[in-house]
Amino acid sequence: ISSDRKHSETVGALLRTISFNCKRAPGTNDNEGSELIFCSLSFEREGNTFLKAADGAAVISRKRLAHVDIVKCKSVTDAQKRATAPCVLVIKKSEKRSSFQYSLLTLSSSNRLEPCVEFKLPYQMKGDVYILQGPTVLWRHEGGVLYTSPQAEGVRQVPIHFSHCVVGELPLHKGQVFVLGLQKLPEESTSQTLGYFVEDGQVFDGSVILPHLYISITQCILVVAADRVDGVLKCDVVAATSNRQLVYFENGVVKDVCQLPFEQPENIQLVNTGKYGCLFAVSFREGHVCTIWKETFQVAAFWSSVSSIHVDDFLGCGTDQMLLVFKDRVIALEEFLITDLCGISFSDTEAPKTSPPPSENYLLTLKALESRLQSGLTVLQELRREVTVKESVLRQSVKALTDVVSEREPVLTQHEQALDDKIHDIPAASSKPRIDKLWHRTTEDTGQCSRPAVVQTQSQMFWLPAPCYSPSSSSSSSFSASTFPEPPAKKSKQHNANSTNDLNACRVAVTAVTKLTPLLNSGRVKCHVMLHYIQTPDAFSLMSNQRPVILTILFLFCPDEVREDFLSLLAVLDHWVFHIDSPEYSLGDINGWIQKRVGCKKIEVSPQYLLLNSSGPSALMLLNWHQITPFQGELHVHSSQLQMFQFLESLLAYLPESCSIQPLKSAGGQGASKMFALALEKELRLKEKCFGNKETPDAGSVEGLQKCREMCQKDLERSNMKLSPLVDVGQYRRLIQSMSKVQLNGDLAALLDIQFSPLMCSSGFHG
């Protein structure tokens, strides 16, 4: 309700409605002065009208040409007298309009207007003027905030320069007026919210009252409750924003919002209706008023064409009511409405009617629910505590798991440390062991041995990456073992080598390409390969024993090099099979998804396999997806363990939530192959023992080896000539028995190995 609209103002106070007006008083002699008259009205319930209770006047100016006007009037608390009194701010403009005299007058309880503060300004107050507790008059001028009060001794300016500010006051018993605003920070391009208490000049962080983002859009605020806890200000505030919202803040946190039906809010007042709760009465420019329930934050009622709204206990019944004035005259109010929206309603037009109050049940239910909430909250806190305990357990388990997974890395590192620089440039031609010749001997179905054939083959030998944990698998073309990327500093744990034997510490792969026809000539081919190893001076110290050792034997039938590479990869990488079951949701195109991943390509020789070459040192992975039904499938993964886990994690993110992944086979194929190798080794040793009671020439030299061969040849010639050596029957029996037992074990191991070998299953015989 703007102050320059008319000459009269009304204010509600002291259970009365007080009207102020400026009038030209009939002066004495030729002095016409201006005086401020007031008229105090009280509401008569029975007559439904306002009756004059008191009136009076005060002279403002005796000068004739002085122009006097009321700026604003409001009922505020006087800090010293600790009582509420209506205050009116009056402006007296000089003739030349060069200076403006302002006086703040209060109406005392004895119905006398007394001047409180007087000050002079070189300008006229424009914009918002506030009369607050103190009484304090506050206004804005040229970007600054100025105020005065009886305690302030003159006009003071708030030292902070605010780009946008909001004025408020803490509720009565705290008695502090503050200005809240945005201050631009010089260093940064942002601004911070600052609050300034006018009485003591204390600056505080404004975000305890209003969040930063709301300052620029807040039009007016009302502090509902305030308290100081441990020196920190905690308050509940409602603010009306330019976005047509009334927002309830609790300690600077948005609690609730309510859409307002009008724009340009100007003032918020609190109406305490007693047992029915509180209302916020928001008054807008253009004469709108909207009331919102505090408890539910829903709009209760709204009116338009209201010239003023006042909140006080006009009926003297102990609770507040709202007085809405639609039209008024100086002496009495013509159109008005007194209501508290809870049953009390008096208006000039109709007989007092009581609208039914909101049901009492509402509040009772609220209280009951509140107590239930409390008990629920305590239960909740207990549960929360449990959850935190569980979370910490989980965290520890995850940490342990990752430790386990990465535990072997230090082994690698340690291994690398031992080998040191010698390994760095693998493959170095000199470090590669050389194979001279490769013998193979085929055993036919009948059990007879054929001639040992010495076959010159193209063969290669290379190091295999350590099993099961290496991120450094080989590249596809040649198995040059790549550099181990882990820094030497990463060895955290000593890995005891006594759990696995030397064989595991370093593995050697031998590929030999030979003609197939001699092998296929016999019905069933069981090919023993004896590897005779000669240590050359610059070989590693690790390979110290000269016993022929058979490690892993895999038969690869590959017609071409590409396929050989592919099958070698399959053989070398650890192999897992997973069964994926999605009971509720069909799987869609998993192959397509895999193919879309970066660096994926199909393998030409075996198109159902996909090669993933993600970044990272030789992080090769082979994948094969086999769809069984739209809801189930089987995934074959050939990669290192860490890679496998990484892939599974990303797959799980893609799969529907109710999916389950079951491992069908782990990298246990190694176990079967190892068993097979050991069994063959046993067989060989046994044969050596049985047949090798002659002196074995020293195989450490070329001549010795030659002798060995010659002896073997002689034996065979003799057998061919049916000149078999005489042998004791018992000894012979025992020999055959142990031989067959060992061979049986060997066959069994071979069978197990074959069952788990992917090569036999998927590749079959390719001639």
Next chain:
Amino acid sequence: MYQPPSLLEKWIQENNELVNKCKQQEAGGGVVSRDHSQSSLRWCSSEFHKLLRKIQGIPPHVDHTQLELAVVCNTCVCFTAQSQFSEAELLLKEATERVLQMTGNNADTSDPLVLWRAVLKSAGNTALHPHVLYLLCLQWTLWLAKCQLENIGELQEMTSLCETVCDGVGDGSPSEAKRRLAKSPLLVMDPKRLTELLQICTSIAQGAEKLNEGRSSEALSDLQAASTMPATRALVAYTHLLSGSCLAHMNRPQMALQCYKKALETDSRCVCALYRSMLIYRQLGNTQAEIQALRLLHSTLMLPPASEPVLGGIHPISPSLLLSSQSLSRLFSVPSALSVLYSLALKCVLSGRVTEGVEHYLDLLAALHSEDQHAVKVDAEVSVLPRMLELYLEAGTALLITRRPADCMALCNEVISTTLELVPEKVVLEEPEERIGGDARGLSVEGEDKVAMLLWAAAAYLLQGHCHAHLKDWKQAVTHYTRCINLVVKVRLKNRDFQPQIPAADVNVKHGKDLCALQRMKGLSLAWRGISFTQMDQLREALRDLQLSLQAFPDYTGAGLWCGEVLWRLGRKHEAAACWEKTWSLTTQTSVEKLPLYLQDPQSGPLLDSVELRLRIQELGLT
């Protein structure tokens, strides 16, 4: 120094907490009751809406537009899940306007398609792009839910953006996911799952439309493509089901059966597939399979109604929201459990498995009495269940066939006691063609009911007569047949030239059926009274009755043969022979299926062997 979480962070936290609460509903399992999930959904949506209002209360800024859009999406999803389509549309409209405002474009068009294109263009390559795509997906959801398929068709090129949605909101790489999780607002519904749901539901809806328009081969290819899309079991089963319907429409019943089988394998609760398989077996005449299918159908329908199955990833939007068009409802409709039981019972009896049929009839009657009817989607066109008394009569007939005359008579007594008071003294049936004007209903409903009562009472007496005939109690049989005849003759026909055929014009099918039934009943009752008289050696009465029967209903071979027999016994052998010849020359055979069960030729009682009769004629010829 402790930095209290900023306003935005608090709101993101609030959003994420709400999302987690929402998801808990889903994780709680499918055992959650419908009401409970509905009320929690309502709570979630109001909370989201409140949060959105809070966020929209501060001036728009690019920092929190992502949060705002995320909350818009969440609120929209909740509204849509509760079928509050207009509120959701409003939200989307506001959001798009805000995006345009943010990016500085203005769209002063009300055409939604143009608006969306503008919005997508303005979002362009900004960080808002994935969110705007998600908004578009939500709009798609609303169009689908409101069956506005044409809009979707217009924006088909946008569906290629679906992949972008999936990629843009996460490519599954774990480190990125972790990074995102900490600071970004969660979404109630995974955009990838939403897109998948929309794709398959759109295909299904479009397929159904095409099928209804008769373009079944086009529909088939759409649906086949849809069946490979990732989706819940129920939806995949729907694609197979509709493919089967297309194939059935294209006259490929065997292939349709394959599709229905696949549908059932995918989702054992797809009752409609079972129903349609049964229809195909019926069409192919494979009675055994039809009966088996009916039996399965009945037991599946009798299962306790499944709670809403676990929606797994597509919570809270249930596919039934998106597949609610008229054509789809028609294609998915299934008869009620009781009408299935009735079909089963009738089929069993008609195909010779009468004992089974009797059991089913009795089960049906028991179920109807206990009023234990399940609320299955009942389509009036599809459910066929005759009135209670008719069921009694049919059951009675079946009982008689299985040689349980006592039980049959008990049922008939029930019928009689119920109807006899309601049988009118006199009923006049008028010819429908004589009607002037449009009121071709014949009698009023009340009147029709009266005719029905009369028919049933008469049929009950007829059956009782048959029972006595079965028991060879000829006197009682005559009594009951007489009662039947007395009832039937109460019906007067206005037009004498009425032919006892179902009128082809189909003006009043029921009317015609009633007349036909009446005629047949007359014929049967007279004939069998005559036969009973024959057994009691009252040949003159027998002859009179049999001749009357032939007059009323010439097509009844039984009457013809017995008439001849009586004539033979009376010594009028030549007439007998002529009668027999005439009888055998009758070719008309009304379809047995169309007649009510109780009006069929009873299989018990004395029968004449045609072979023997021919021999007699031959002998006659010789002598």
